[in-house]
Structure formats: C-alpha cells, structure tokens
Amino acid sequence: MKLKTKLFGNVYKFKDIKELLAKANEEKSGDMLLGIGAATISERVAAKVVLSELTLEDLRKNPVVPYEEDEVTRVIEDMVNEKIYQQIKNWTVGYFREKILSYETTGNEILRISKGLTAEMVAAVAKLMTNMDLVYGASKIRVTGKANYEIGKAGTLSFRLQPNHPTDSIEGIIASMMEGLSYGCGDAIIGINPVEDTIENTKRIMEAINEFMVEWRIPTQTCVLSHISTQMEAIKRGAPVSVLFQSVAGTEAANKAFGINKDLIQEAFELIKKHGTAPGPNLMYFETGQGSEMSLNTDHGADEMTLEARTYGFARKFMPFMVNNVSGFIGPETLYDGKQILRANLEDHFMGKLMGLPMGMAPCYTNHVNTDQNDQETATMLLAMAGANYYMGVPVGDDVMLSYQDTSYHDDATLRELLNLKPAEEFFHWLIDMGIMKENGKLTGRAGDASIFLKK
Structure with missing residues (x-):
C-alpha cells in the first residue's frame, strides 16, 4: 500500500489512511481546528492523488476507528455483502469514481455495489469528486x-x-x-x-x-x-x-x-x-x-x-x-x-x-x-x-x-x-x-x- 507521491518536485508522505483521508478532504474548519487538514492546496492535491490509487480493499482493512474499539465500525463491517465486496475489492478509488460517473452505470447498479462498501470507501470516492460530480452521481441514485x-x-x-x-x-x-x-x-x-x-x-x-x-x-x-x-x-x-x-x-x-x-x-x-x-x-x-x-x-x-x-x-x-x-x-x-x-x-x-x-x-x-x-x-x-x-x-x-x-x-x-x-x-x-x-x-x-x- 503506497502512501506517498511526488508532486511539483516535493515528496508528500502520509503515515496512515486516517491521515490521508483527512488531508484529501476539502477544507473544513473542524479539520483545521483539530490540526488534521491539509496545510496547503498542494498537500491536498497530493493526498487526493495517493487516495485515488488505493484499492477498496486497502480502505476496508484500515477503518479510521478499529473494529475492536468501536461499535459503529463493527455495525458497518458486519453488514458488508461479501460476494459483492469480492467483486470490487481490487478497484482503485479513482476507478470507482469513474464507474459511478460513467453514463453507462445506472443507479440500480450503484445501489448493488453499495452493499459491498464500507464508510471509508464511500468517503474516499466522494473526496475525489467536484461539486458537479457529487450532484450528478447522487442524481442517478433513488432510494425511497x-x-x-x-x-x-x-x-x-x-x-x-x-x-x-x-x-x-x-x-x-x-x-x-x-x-x-x-x-x-x-x-x-x-x-x-x-x-x-x-x-x-x-x-x-x-x-x-x-x-x-x-x-x-x-x-x-x-x-x-x-x-x-x-x-x-x-x-x-x-x-x-x-x-x-x-x-x-x-x-x-x-x-x-x-x-x-x-x-x-x-x-x-x-x-x-x-x-x-x-x-x-x-x-x-x-x-x-x-x-x-x-x-x-x-x-x-x-x-x-x-x-x-x-x-x-x-x-x-x-x-x-x-x-x-x-x-x-x-x-x-x-x-x-x-x-x-x-x-x-x-x-x-x-x-x-x-x-x-x-x-x-x-x-x-x-x-x-x-x-x-x-x-x-x-x-x-x-x-x-x-x-x-x-x-x-x-x-x-x-x-x-x-x-x-x-x-x-x-x-x-x-x-x-x-x-x-x-x-x-x-x-x-x-x-x-x-x-x-x-x-x-x-x-x-x-x-x-x-x-x-x-x-x-
């Protein structure tokens, strides 16, 4: 699992997926108050690059709060549809984004995939999206x-x-x-x-x-x-x-x-x-x-x-x-x-x-x-x-x-x-x-x- 990249002549390295997810986030005052947000735009872009190349399996294996320490983690992990997860676990986050935004991918297909996802996967793909991507991706999905x-x-x-x-x-x-x-x-x-x-x-x-x-x-x-x-x-x-x-x-x-x-x-x-x-x-x-x-x-x-x-x-x-x-x-x-x-x-x-x-x-x-x-x-x-x-x-x-x-x-x-x-x-x-x-x-x-x- 690669957690570093070189961008504009600078090497950016992240200690773990929790830090990477925080640095890849768009600027939020709460993250900055905690001291976990990206310090510069370049660092944010670097984090997005690294995140895009991780697999969904990498994210499942590294929840931001460990399974044994947190009930929410256990609820999410225990609900994963293993058959669907096995079909998508080798997707990179970047590929997952392209899959969601492809005109060929229907809302029902996305909802089927969702049964194999954990929260960290969902957050990761959203971090790679622009505002218009978020609007378009959501517009495909209908849940009543x-x-x-x-x-x-x-x-x-x-x-x-x-x-x-x-x-x-x-x-x-x-x-x-x-x-x-x-x-x-x-x-x-x-x-x-x-x-x-x-x-x-x-x-x-x-x-x-x-x-x-x-x-x-x-x-x-x-x-x-x-x-x-x-x-x-x-x-x-x-x-x-x-x-x-x-x-x-x-x-x-x-x-x-x-x-x-x-x-x-x-x-x-x-x-x-x-x-x-x-x-x-x-x-x-x-x-x-x-x-x-x-x-x-x-x-x-x-x-x-x-x-x-x-x-x-x-x-x-x-x-x-x-x-x-x-x-x-x-x-x-x-x-x-x-x-x-x-x-x-x-x-x-x-x-x-x-x-x-x-x-x-x-x-x-x-x-x-x-x-x-x-x-x-x-x-x-x-x-x-x-x-x-x-x-x-x-x-x-x-x-x-x-x-x-x-x-x-x-x-x-x-x-x-x-x-x-x-x-x-x-x-x-x-x-x-x-x-x-x-x-x-x-x-x-x-x-x-x-x-x-x-x-x-």
Whole structure:
C-alpha cells in the first residue's frame, strides 16, 4: 500500500489512511481546528492523488476507528455483502469514481455495489469528486422510504412540516401546521422539536398532531423529536406516532454522548414496528451532520466527512424511512462559511445515497456563521437537482424555537415549480381535494390561507 507521491518536485508522505483521508478532504474548519487538514492546496492535491490509487480493499482493512474499539465500525463491517465486496475489492478509488460517473452505470447498479462498501470507501470516492460530480452521481441514485406511504419516488419532492413553537403551545403548533399544509408542505412528515423533553409533553404533542391529522384525513406521518428513550416511553403509555426519531453519529463515543447505542436503537425499532401507527417497513427517522463528533471530542482524530459517512453506515442497519442532514447546524467551528456548508451538503447527500439511504436535506445555517440566504438557496437548488427526497418546511425559513435558518414553506413550493415536481402521490390527491393544489401540481389561489382549516 503506497502512501506517498511526488508532486511539483516535493515528496508528500502520509503515515496512515486516517491521515490521508483527512488531508484529501476539502477544507473544513473542524479539520483545521483539530490540526488534521491539509496545510496547503498542494498537500491536498497530493493526498487526493495517493487516495485515488488505493484499492477498496486497502480502505476496508484500515477503518479510521478499529473494529475492536468501536461499535459503529463493527455495525458497518458486519453488514458488508461479501460476494459483492469480492467483486470490487481490487478497484482503485479513482476507478470507482469513474464507474459511478460513467453514463453507462445506472443507479440500480450503484445501489448493488453499495452493499459491498464500507464508510471509508464511500468517503474516499466522494473526496475525489467536484461539486458537479457529487450532484450528478447522487442524481442517478433513488432510494425511497415507506411508513404510511412511500416518499422519494421519481417526479416527487416532499417536505417535513416543522411547526416548532418556543413554548410548545399546542395552539401555536397547530396554527403553524395549518399554514404549512396550505402551501402543500408536510407530505414527508409532520415533525415537532419540543422545547421540553419529557414523556408527558412528548405524549401531549403526539396526541395533538395525530388528532389533527385524523380529523382532516391527512395522509402523512407524524413524529415528535424528543430523545428516543422519551418517545419510547410515550408510546408505551399509548401515544400515537408513526415514526421514531434520533440523532446519530459516526463513532460509538459520540453515540454514547447522545445517550444511545445499537441495542437501544434496535429496541426502539422493534417497539415502533409493534405499536406505531404506520405499517412501514421503514419506521426510523435519523438526523446527522458533519462535525458532531469533533464538537463532542469523540472524533478519534478522523476527519468530519469520513465520520459522517460512518454515521450513514450505522443508520442503514435500521432501514430508516428518512435521514436528514443538518451539517450547517453546529456553527463555524465545524463549517466556517457558506462555501464549506455547501460542499458538506453535497458530500453528505451523495454519501448517504451511496450508502443506500433515503436522504433528505436541511441546507441550514445558524446566525453566527459567515453565510447568508443566497448561499442557502444555492445549496437548496443544487441538492434538488441532485435528487434529495425532501427538505424542511419552516415558517418564513426562521425556526423560532431552534433559532436557525432553514427552507421555508415558500421555498418548498418554489422548488417544486422550478423542477416540475409534485408531492407524494397520496398527499397530492389530498391537496387537490382540499383545493390547495391543481392537478398539474401548481398551487391554487387558496395556497397560504390557513383559515381553510377553520371551516368544517
């Protein structure tokens, strides 16, 4: 295994694959803060050259966190399809990139290959890609999820209705739900981030949004984004909900900091299958984002992009209904500006799909990051071209509870019109029946009028 190259008269040598992966990464403030990123552009290019010549077998044999030390590594390694792996193990990373981007390679072929991959392989090939490569490669891959119905089908674009409220007021949540629904938002899921993470409050919100959904016969899914153990207790007490949520990470130590492990997620999966309101088979909702391991000091010296790929490797074990990436949520210590957030968004969407996950995106940002609305909208349009299954729908794009910026109800409608996409089929027919949307997928004059839900 060769870990050095000569470039512009200089010899660049890397001590191991972990260092090589970090140096080959596009510049991220989190990697620079840890002192593991490339010091110069030349060093980054040299690392990419060396990485392109490694085989997929080299990467499998050298995970950034050893098998015996980390549960996430074990989950990923133990899921590898050995027959498929044997067919591709001698491919170089450079060849793998060309294979994905070849016009002759279909999305189904890529998904078959994905069963033989580890996270390090996925991260490695993404590091060799330009932004356009990431958009094109991801656009080939389609992965759907089914809870009450299927989202992510060709020709559709879905949205999570996120009517958060700073005091968990049911009246405020319902009012925001009404507005979002009137814009055609909510076919992915109606999901609330509660302020108060208690069993009683979680159960109260679960019951309220389910009651509204049943009353108006809205064909969608519901979720309350408390800690997964809180949600589980609410379900055991009879709360109705379709999908269980949890943030997950790329190392065992980071997941432990989140208060989870493989066994807890498996227990939750079994519980929602037995007591949830949706038939499935996909009943888990995971949220991820570059930099969480670094911010928790649980990164093991690995770069944040590779760790994000490992997060997807962990998530796929539980057949999720949706995976939402929020790489811009932490702040400038992980992704400094709009350029870095955009790159991370494209990487994450591509890597998640390459891992066989139904990826949605939240090209979000916090107000202390060096970015703006134009950066966010650029990322949103590129990700829509890349085939993201869904986005968030937040009133005016400003979450008043979490204090960050995300896609608005208006953005959601604009994206569908730009790309001639429609909501998920069942939800689309409901919107037509409600007079909110026309059969051609365009909104009617009733769109944005939340008062339609005040009239029986």
